Amino acid sequence: MALIGCGFFAQNHLHSWASIPEVEIVAVCDRDAAKAEAAQKNFGAARAYTDAAEMFAAEKLDFVDIATTMQTHLALVEMAAAQGVHVIVQKPLAPSFEDCQKIVDTCAQAGVRLMVHENFRFQSPILAARRALADGRIGKPHYCQASFRSGYDVFSGQPYLATEKRFILIDLGIHILDVCRAIMGEAETLYCLTQHINPKIAGEDVATTMIRHRDGGVSVVDCSYASRRLPEPFPQTVLRIEGEHGTIELLEGYRLRVTSHGQVTEEGVEPETLSWTQKPWHVLQESVLNLQRHWVDTWRKEEMPETSGTDNLQTYALVMAAYRSAESGSVVTLAA
Ligand code: NAD
Ligand code: 89Y
Structure with missing residues (x-):
């Protein structure tokens, strides 16, 4: 898998993926080269990118985890879907209901799985x-x-x-x-x-x-x-x-x-x-791991994730x- 957006909250995604044995972080991407390189170094990803389009063209991925802020989600999901790459997207899905619907429709038309990173229920x-x-x-x-x-x-x-x-x-x-x-x-x-x-x-x-x-x-x-x-x-x-x-x-x-x-x-x-x-964030951080585990488990069982x-x-x-x-x-x- 690859992770796009190596900012504040993505550190919890990276730690969680690193602790799930079925998953390998092959690439990380952030517009800010320093953040991408730090994530590559800290989590042993093979490659770091500053341009998501370049990453999708170069990598063979099963899925991508998008942890950028909502304004960028639709464009990144469109790139993933065009390559047949399954997608997890952080909440909020997009700034408008219309764009959320477009994200859902784009994934459905491309036949890729889509889960929203809605972790509180986990x-x-x-x-x-x-x-x-x-x-x-x-x-x-x-x-x-x-x-x-x-x-x-x-x-x-x-x-x-x-x-x-x-x-x-x-x-x-x-x-x-x-x-x-x-x-x-x-x-x-x-x-x-x-x-x-x-x-x-x-x-x-x-x-x-x-x-x-x-x-x-x-x-x-x-x-x-x-x-x-x-x-x-x-x-x-x-x-x-x-x-x-x-x-x-x-x-x-x-x-x-x-x-x-x-x-x-x-x-x-x-x-x-x-x-x-670390306290007090531990309950949220652990829920990221629970949600990412749910993604892997439901994928293997060919079931819909709860937060599709x-x-x-x-x-x-x-x-x-x-x-x-x-x-x-x-x-x-x-x-x-
Ligand atoms: P952030 O600004 O710290 O990180 C976002 C990163 O994405 C930045 O490093 C930025 O350079 C990068 N980025 C933006 N557009 C990009 C693009 N097109 N290609 C590559 N990199 C790009 O933001 P954050 O606080 O980590 O929040 C990210 C998302 O996580 C938000 O949607 C926020 O709501 C969500 N979030 C969720 C939880 C939760 O509990 N689920 C908690 C905090 C934040
Ligand atoms: O961005 C928010 C979230 O999703 O959970 C808590 C938070 O970090 C701040 O309200």
Whole structure:
């Protein structure tokens, strides 16, 4: 495989690919030669490129992992699809729904697999909560609160986040809405309020969304980068899922509490740090490995990955509906 975009978050992709035995990183590519060369040296790739077109012309690849920012995704996917190379693309898939659809269609027409790097649903604490639900411990869920509230300075590592006119919903809310979809299913209607608290950034940094799901369930998805509180909980997502027989709570401090048929159990679900992960990012870093492992496993079984392009269009549609709702002040109905 080859990786395009050797920046801030791609380091986690590289460490994860390096620890999956079935995968060989043959090439890396970044417009910035220094970043490409550092990745080549640190992860033992045979070749480093600064031009993706040149890389696709020269290499025989099974798949490419695109870890650049969203503005470049469509053009890079078109290059991969033209060579019959399977694709993983970081979230958000593209700046508009139309371009996301083009990415999905381009891959379908070329017959290449497409997975979106939507990793939050693969965090081990969230997987533990999803397992408790799938095991029937609370029965059918009718309410979910998925909450991510932090004051962590994400702008020092990712400065582009401070200048985007749209910030928290498309950067972070996309993950929490995706976790909510994974738990509660598709949405029918949605209402969102946004706030812009930090004057040093261009976009909204708080978003509170209420969802009515197609099967009648209700969710509240709230995200904030303007919450000043100690201990700083970044990057924990907390969950409360209520069902007919009990409640699943993923609490701060990575505690999973399940009330099932009048009995309560509680366990720690914080992942161990790996040789290349560091707190507080370890839970996100490990989810990259879990997602990349899922790509390899589903490829071998010839199954669709959970976060296929087609699946991710539904999550992206929620983000766009949330912006529409916040801008218009009205409830938005999602297309079937
Ligand atoms: P970054 O700016 O640090 O890295 C992007 C790199 O891509 C840069 O080094 C840039 O030179 C390179 N690049 C851009 N266009 C290119 C092209 N056409 N060809 C080759 N190289 C090119 O950005 P980042 O913070 O690492 O974010 C990258 C993506 O990862 C974003 O979409 C972001 O939303 C996503 N991200 C996801 C998570 C997660 O948990 N899933 C976390 C952080 C960032
Ligand atoms: O870019 C974001 C993401 O996808 O997860 C956390 C993050 O790094 C900052 O919000």
